[in-house]
Amino acid sequence: MANAGRVGHALLFWDNKGGGALPLALALAQQMMCKSKQNGTSCGKCPTCNKVQKLIHPDLHFAVPVNSVKSSDRNPVTDHYAAIWKEALLANPYISEHQWYEALGIDNKSGNMSVHEADAIVKKLLFKPFEGDCKFMIIWLPERMNVQAANTLLKILEEPPAGTHFFLVSEHPEQLLPTIRSRCQHIPVSPPSKEERALRASVRSEQEEEIAQYTRDLITCCVQKKLYSAIEWSEDVAGFGRERQRQLVTSLLELLRNIYVEHLQAPQVSAATSDEIPQLRLWAGKVPASFFSEATEALNGALSDIDRNVNAKMTFYTVATRLFFAC
Numbered sequence: 001m002a003n004a005g006r007v008g009h010a011l012l013f014w015d016n017k018g019g020g021a022l023p024l025a026l027a028l029a030q031q032m033m034c035k036s037k038q039n040g041t042s043c044g045k046c047p048t049c050n051k052v053q054k055l056i057h058p059d060l061h062f063a064v065p066v067n068s069v070k071s072s073d074r075n076p077v078t079d080h081y082a083a084i085w086k087e088a089l090l091a092n093p094y095i096s097e098h099q100w101y102e103a104l105g106i107d108n109k110s111g112n113m114s115v116h117e118a119d120a121i122v123k124k125l126l127f128k129p130f131e132g133d134c135k136f137m138i139i140w141l142p143e144r145m146n147v148q149a150a151n152t153l154l155k156i157l158e159e160p161p162a163g164t165h166f167f168l169v170s171e172h173p174e175q176l177l178p179t180i181r182s183r184c185q186h187i188p189v190s191p192p193s194k195e196e197r198a199l200r201a202s203v204r205s206e207q208e209e210e211i212a213q214y215t216r217d218l219i220t221c222c223v224q225k226k227l228y229s230a231i232e233w234s235e236d237v238a239g240f241g242r243e244r245q246r247q248l249v250t251s252l253l254e255l256l257r258n259i260y261v262e263h264l265q266a267p268q269v270s271a272a273t274s275d276e277i278p279q280l281r282l283w284a285g286k287v288p289a290s291f292f293s294e295a296t297e298a299l300n301g302a303l304s305d306i307d308r309n310v311n312a313k314m315t316f317y318t319v320a321t322r323l324f325f326a327c
Contacts, residue, residue, distance in 0.1 A: 002031045010166040012184035014173045021189040023093040025167040029136040055086040059135035065111025065144035075116040098247045113145040118152035134163040142168045143175040150177045215251045222327045230324045234316035249302045294326035
């Protein structure tokens with residue numbers, strides 16, 4: 001697309017968590033801005049490429065979910081935390097939403113993009129490119145935009161200033177307003193390779209490892225028929241912050257998928273590492289086929305409950321008991 005000059009003004013990259021859509025969007029921006037292309041690709045060495053790789057190019061902009069770090073932070077927008085974002089992204093190009101919130105210091109809150117963010121995006125893009133003839137706005141996790149923000153962006157997304165490209169990078173494009181989706185060219189990103197999954201696992205934070213352990217603990221309680229332990233688990237995780245609760249349920253859904261893949265004996269679509277497979281196969285051999293639909297329904301219901309501020313003790317008691325009795 002880049003070599004043929006056919007990159008649209010609004011692209012929607014989408015993948016699963018940390019699957020590579022964000023690095024791909026950055027690579028495409030670098031490809032389009034590079035002044036010394038070699039064999040149809042960016043050279044990776046010129047001043048322009050170096051600036052993109054260091055995330056300091058003046059025509060490369062970001063909008064990401066944020067929230068107030070301190071009570072004095074009013075109307076938070078990406079620009080307030082740009083240095084933290086760039087440091088976190090440079091350290092881990094496959095950064096997850098929760099890893100970003102950890103870096104920002106709001107891991108017990110949910111990030112979002114408000115109308116103030118949308119206004120900041122519009123103001124930035126009114127200026128002409130500083131270098132070259134194009135500029136890029138990468139919006140990471142646009143599903144975190146509220147309706148007011150999304151509506152504010154609609155006009156500029158449909159008729160952007162000359163040389164402007166919007167790259168939206170989403171994990172849940174179905175959560176975007178239909179009017180946003182319809183204005184973008186969709187680019188699904190393939191699942192990560194074994195090597196990329198190993199990279200993601202190597203940068204898993206201490207808190208993410210703790211969440212992963214909680215997911216394994218619940219499945220173990222259910223498989224081993226330890227009801228009291230499962231209820232204790234539910235009481236423990238009910239004390240987590242909302243964002244951590246959401247991460248826990250998402251992690252459980254991912255684990256459930258990996259167990260189901262082993263149940264189906266379909267390793268070609270597995271997202272698990274080689275170290276994880278023996279335990280997954282053990283669990284897969286101990287649960288009935290009906291377990292997966294029942295557990296998925298319970299976990300999706302929990303996500304909805306978390307978003308609606310339903311009592312956390314009831315939410316996770318329901319999750320623990322439904323998974324237990326489905327085994």
